[in-house]
Amino acid sequence: GLASFSVCAALIGCGSSSSATEAAPQKDFDGSSYSDMGDCTFGIINESGSTLEGADVVVYVGNPKTDYIQIGYESHDFNGGALTYIYIDGMLNTKEQLGESQGTLELKKDALEEGTHLVEAVQFEGGVSRSLKGL
Numbered sequence: 001g002l003a004s005f006s007v008c009a010a011l012i013g014c015g016s017s018s019s020a021t022e023a024a025p026q027k028d029f030d031g032s033s034y035s036d037m038g039d040c041t042f043g044i045i046n047e048s049g050s051t052l053e054g055a056d057v058v059v060y061v062g063n064p065k066t067d068y069i070q071i072g073y074e075s076h077d078f079n080g081g082a083l084t085y086i087y088i089d090g091m092l093n094t095k096e097q098l099g100e101s102q103g104t105l106e107l108k109k110d111a112l113e114e115g116t117h118l119v120e121a122v123q124f125e126g127g128v129s130r131s132l133k134g135l
Helices: none
Strands: 003-007 014-017 035-037 041-046 057-061 068-076 084-088 091-096 101-108 115-117 119-125 128-133
Touching (some): 041 057, 041 119, 057 068, 084 101, 091 101
Parallel strands (some): 003 115
Antiparallel strands (some): 003 057, 014 035, 014 128
């Protein structure tokens, strides 16, 4: 059978929080207490469309022994001087220096399971967290 990966992330905006965030034990990051702010955008892109254009991005995994699949992303108006942490379902996927950028993410393990997955891009600057969320 086919498994699908869907990111429901119409638009990702910057957010900030001054309170400490306690992550669930199984997650590296929980952005639920961060609010949207700023003009940063981040989107997932593949042949099925772009979350920047309002599409749900779907990836079909035909072989259950597949180790990983790559999927594209695009970012706009990030602070290029800060490192961005990209999480999928609360688990750290990669660290990138984003600005006006394009690149790829490797989807592995649980991110290849059928269902809707959350992608978050987070910048930490001078002790203040900036969160970019896919919903």
